Amino acid sequence: MVQKVTSSETILFFDTGPIITLVMSRLAHLLLELKKKMNGHFYITPAVKYELIDRPLTVRRFEFEALQVIKMIRDGVLEVYENVPRQNVSELIELANTSFRLDGKTMDVIQEGEMESIATALQIGAAGVVMDERTLRLFIENNRDMKALLEMRFQKTVTPDLKKMDAFSSKLQDVTIIRSIELVGVAYRLGLLDDYIPDGKNGREQLLDAVLWNTKFNGCAVTEEEIQELKQFLLKR
Amino acid sequence: MDVEIKKEILFDLAKSIDILKIREKSDVEQLRVLSDHAIEHVAVYKDLDIISVTVLIYSIYKAYSCIGDKDYATLLKELERARSSLEKNQFGPYNRSIKVLYDIVRRCSSETKEHLQDVMQAARIKKGTALLTKGLSIGQAAGLMGLSNWDLQQYAAKTTALESGPVKVPAKSRMLSALKIFGVR
Numbered sequence: 001m002v003q004k005v006t007s008s009e010t011i012l013f014f015d016t017g018p019i020i021t022l023v024m025s026r027l028a029h030l031l032l033e034l035k036k037k038m039n040g041h042f043y044i045t046p047a048v049k050y051e052l053i054d055r056p057l058t059v060r061r062f063e064f065e066a067l068q069v070i071k072m073i074r075d076g077v078l079e080v081y082e083n084v085p086r087q088n089v090s091e092l093i094e095l096a097n098t099s100f101r102l103d104g105k106t107m108d109v110i111q112e113g114e115m116e117s118i119a120t121a122l123q124i125g126a127a128g129v130v131m132d133e134r135t136l137r138l139f140i141e142n143n144r145d146m147k148a149l150l151e152m153r154f155q156k157t158v159t160p161d162l163k164k165m166d167a168f169s170s171k172l173q174d175v176t177i178i179r180s181i182e183l184v185g186v187a188y189r190l191g192l193l194d195d196y197i198p199d200g201k202n203g204r205e206q207l208l209d210a211v212l213w214n215t216k217f218n219g220c221a222v223t224e225e226e227i228q229e230l231k232q233f234l235l236k237r
Numbered sequence: 238m239d240v241e242i243k244k245e246i247l248f249d250l251a252k253s254i255d256i257l258k259i260r261e262k263s264d265v266e267q268l269r270v271l272s273d274h275a276i277e278h279v280a281v282y283k284d285l286d287i288i289s290v291t292v293l294i295y296s297i298y299k300a301y302s303c304i305g306d307k308d309y310a311t312l313l314k315e316l317e318r319a320r321s322s323l324e325k326n327q328f329g330p331y332n333r334s335i336k337v338l339y340d341i342v343r344r345c346s347s348e349t350k351e352h353l354q355d356v357m358q359a360a361r362i363k364k365g366t367a368l369l370t371k372g373l374s375i376g377q378a379a380g381l382m383g384l385s386n387w388d389l390q391q392y393a394a395k396t397t398a399l400e401s402g403p404v405k406v407p408a409k410s411r412m413l414s415a416l417k418i419f420g421v422r
Contacts, residue, residue: 055385062387111376127418135374142405150372182415219394226408
């Protein structure tokens with residue numbers, strides 16, 4: 001039985017991407033302080049745990065990164081939320097992956113695991129989902145441009161099923177999506193990165209520039225223009 | 238095997254044979270172009286056979302210079318054999334030929350490791366990144382190529398593959414949402 005959260009609890013669900021971004025960016029330690037500040041829960045679903053831990057434990061290149069995520073779970077920073085609404089996930093996946101046709105074939109653009117976080121967040125009334133992944137985000141927030149994007153990339157006509165596209169987007173329209181770069185922005189505002197401010201009058205700007213680009217270069221889907229916009233906004237007090 | 242997939246694999250094999258028939262270094266770039274062409278079919282069909290051939294072609298491209306003359310002759314022979322078997326729907330012999338072709342690349346790869354990865358792993362990452370540029374999600378692309386999300390994200394983040402598409406929600410609005418969640422003014 002899936003239950004809605006009580007109003008006093010703030011919950012964020014994490015997709016795989018932002019955790020990878022933060023670990024690779026050497027910024028994962030921020031999550032502990034952010035969680036304290038939020039006074040709620042940071043959840044991952046079993047599929048996200050599999051990608052973050054179980055799978056890389058079998059790959060030497062990312063074994064230590066997996067151990068870092070295990071530590072985050074052991075320390076209670078991340079919690080695994082097991083009660084995934086499987087039926088909802090399947091329905092959403094079916095809608096997403098039959099929304100576009102190319103050469104007469106439906107295009108599977110989203111993987112089931114990626115849908116778990118968002119479907120569970122919606123089900124229990126979480127405050128948001130942290131997702132660096134561009135495709136699912138675009139599909140939820142801007143589905144008409146998704147068609148144009150696919151056509152541009154394949155140089156072929158993509159036939160959309162507008163009803164399915166809209167059904168998918170409307171089911172998920174109430175989900176707030178943020179990215180790892182916004183978490184870093186919150187950390188900056190909270191002063192959690194102040195130890196890194198270099199000497200000089202533009203120290204804050206340099207820190208912000210460095211840390212935002214670091215996030216991009218480790219996997220957060222964000223444009224250069226967005227980084228500029230974030231910088232301007234965060235530097236204003 | 239789906240008719241369209243078979244047609245595409247036969248096209249890829251025939252083209253590879255054509256490129257490799259006479260060993261000229263200048264031709265090798267054509268293999269990369271061919272594997273780029275094949276990746277579109279991977280994105281649409283998500284079929285293991287087509288993935289296998291696409292990764293193989295890119296691996297041959299990367300391993301080209303270290304394949305010895307004897308192996309090169311075997312490589313050509315097995316490409317011909319794979320094509321002929323597939324034309325006759327003889328899937329057992331076809332799969333055996335693909336395995337021999339992979340063994341040739343693997344032998345070469347163990348001699349010339351590229352950035353501590355074998356050539357085929359590098360090929361899977363490269364082709365996985367190409368799938369991202371076609372609009373597939375990281376999970377989809379990594380899953381198809383048999384990669385972990387860590388592998389693909391780490392590599393793709395250094396390319397333009399993760400560049401966002403059109404932006405509807407302004408960065409400032411998203412930032413404000415994040416600040417609100419954390420109760421920060």
